[in-house]
Amino acid sequence: MVTVTSYGAAQTVTGSCHLLKIGSIKILIDCGMFQGNGGEDRNYGPFDFDPSKVNYLILTHAHLDHIGRVPKLVKDGFNGTIIATNATLDIAKIMLLDSASILQEEYKTIRRKARRRGEEKSILEPLYTKEDVKEVFAKTWCTLEYFEEHKLKQHVRVSFGNAGHIMGSAFVMIDYQEENQHKRIVFSGDLGSPERLIIDGPDNIGEADSLFIESTYGDRKHKPLEESIAEFKEVVASTLKHNGSVLIPSFALERTQEILWLLHGMHDNGELPKCRIFLDSPLAIKATKLYNRYPIHLSDELEYSTGSGKDPFSFAWLEPSTTREQSMSINRVKEKCIIIAGSGMCNGGRIMHHLKHRLWNKKNAIVFVGYQVPGTLGRSIVDGEKMIKIYGEDIAVKAKIYTINGFSAHADQSELIGWMRPIEGIKHLCLIHGETEKMEVFADAIKRDLGHESHIMAYGVSVKL
Structure with missing residues (x-):
């Protein structure tokens, strides 16, 4: 059985975290921080899955809303392989060390104010430290070039395409066999516009049985x-x-x-x-x-x-x-x-x-x-x-x-639909990484332009593929 459960970026644009189960294999796509609307408090709570049972962590790119909780994931028991592009690996190092410094400074400030109120014991320790970040990069990493395949367990393969979002960003293609049939699941990550200033636009793909696509700007068209x-x-x-x-x-x-x-x-x-x-x-x-x-x-x-x-x-x-x-x-x-x-x-x-x-x-x-x-x-x-x-x-x-x-580093509605248009064989189309009302507008546009029904992912609710 194959299922996907979103534990972030489900009717919101932060905290990206999607757990894919293919038989006994557990693959986590991103593990990002929640930001805005008081979501920061959610970062400190326990994961709604057991990190020690996750076999692979695949990172689409190195923005904090996609990698910001990786040190916590490792601290809470993850001991699998981390898969990313070389550029994402290098960027993640500086991003996570900077994040740890900010968390430490915020902790000192909050603790100092709490001490004056006599409430010091109620203050949470930083989400993670620089030492915790170093543990992330002591784990096993597998870095891939675009469209280079890496075999996981049980006839499951992973590869990346250029998502055109930031340097090193990728959409994820996971190919596997089910009842002697080839299947492919695609996670878009964050997709960029075909017309970018300093990097190339996103690559195209020909087929996918299941597509999980971001919808940050699914309700609008950017200015040229x-x-x-x-x-x-x-x-x-x-x-x-x-x-x-x-x-x-x-x-x-x-x-x-x-x-x-x-x-x-x-x-x-x-x-x-x-x-x-x-x-x-x-x-x-x-x-x-x-x-x-x-x-x-x-x-x-x-x-x-x-x-x-x-x-x-x-x-x-x-x-x-x-x-x-x-x-x-x-x-x-x-x-x-x-x-x-x-x-x-x-x-x-x-x-x-x-x-x-x-x-x-x-x-x-x-x-x-x-x-x-x-x-x-x-x-x-x-x-x-x-x-x-x-x-x-x-x-x-x-x-x-x-x-x-x-x-914007995110594609707009017409660009997202344009990226989807050549993809054949879509049976499951799920919307992630977007605010609810924008997802609803995007779902209507997809139905109108491509004829596909869309499912809006909800936090913690599994979808069977």
Whole structure:
């Protein structure tokens, strides 16, 4: 019997975690953190399955909502093989170590406040530590190139295709025999648009019996990339010309590198007014170095650039900021600067003190270039909140707020359907990684355009294939 049970990214976009059982084999697809809407508390609860019984963990890519609970999984008993691309392995190392540092800092802050209230005993220990992260990479890892097959037990094989989401991202193809018939299950992971700035678009596949597909933007169509680039350039140039500052809350992976590539081009083409540009994210700085290490994953233009010995993500006006002192010194620059900092959803990180110092100034602009999960500070700002609280202080939202969704690393409705269209033999189509109302819109669109009925996965409810 073959079953799939979703323990995350089921009618939500975070906490990706899907348990596939093929006979006696148990395969976990991703083990991500819950984010937003108070979901962080769910990360500390026990898993709804026994980690020690899982044979394989397959990672689609290295965003925290897909890998963020892997150290907890190992700490709670997982001792199987971890399967990923080489790039995902390398990115996961820096992402999880950074996550452990943030968890430790948050723990210290919460514990200090609790001590003053006399409630220190009620504070949970960090979800995991750097030592726990090291244990993850002491496990057995199997790294695969795209479309390279790896045999598991009992005639079960796994392979990856390029998902076009971030560097090293993959959709997962699991092939097996059932009653002497070949069957294939596909988990899309997070799919990117065919038209990307710095990496190639997703690969196509010819067949699948069962497809579990993400639906983050299953209810809409993005602006064309060219329009988004033009809007970005206009916002940046206009704000700087009026002596304002541009704040870009940006994810360390993919989005930061895309923004750096755009600003590099604006600088070289004379489109960028004279300014100072700060990359205030140690994690993004480390991630950018990895992008230069894997030129084969980049688009043809960027691969050629790196092959010629050039760094496509660095240029004269860019100032990387690694230390806390460097970060704090940015506050002395009162105007005509661009600040790229994490976290991308404004739920922590260095972007917070930049917002505190600049959000109240109407000359400034906040440019959101990524999805904002409900319940995050970023989502509150995007939704039009006039007053927000940062570090216990009420801050008026007077800066101009822009959301440019054409940069999204997620495919939109038409692109998702376009990726599905050539796939033959689909008998089970299940929607994951999306908000419920968006999944419902997506299901209707799939029925209209492809004629397939869709099943919306619910948390902890098994589907028999």
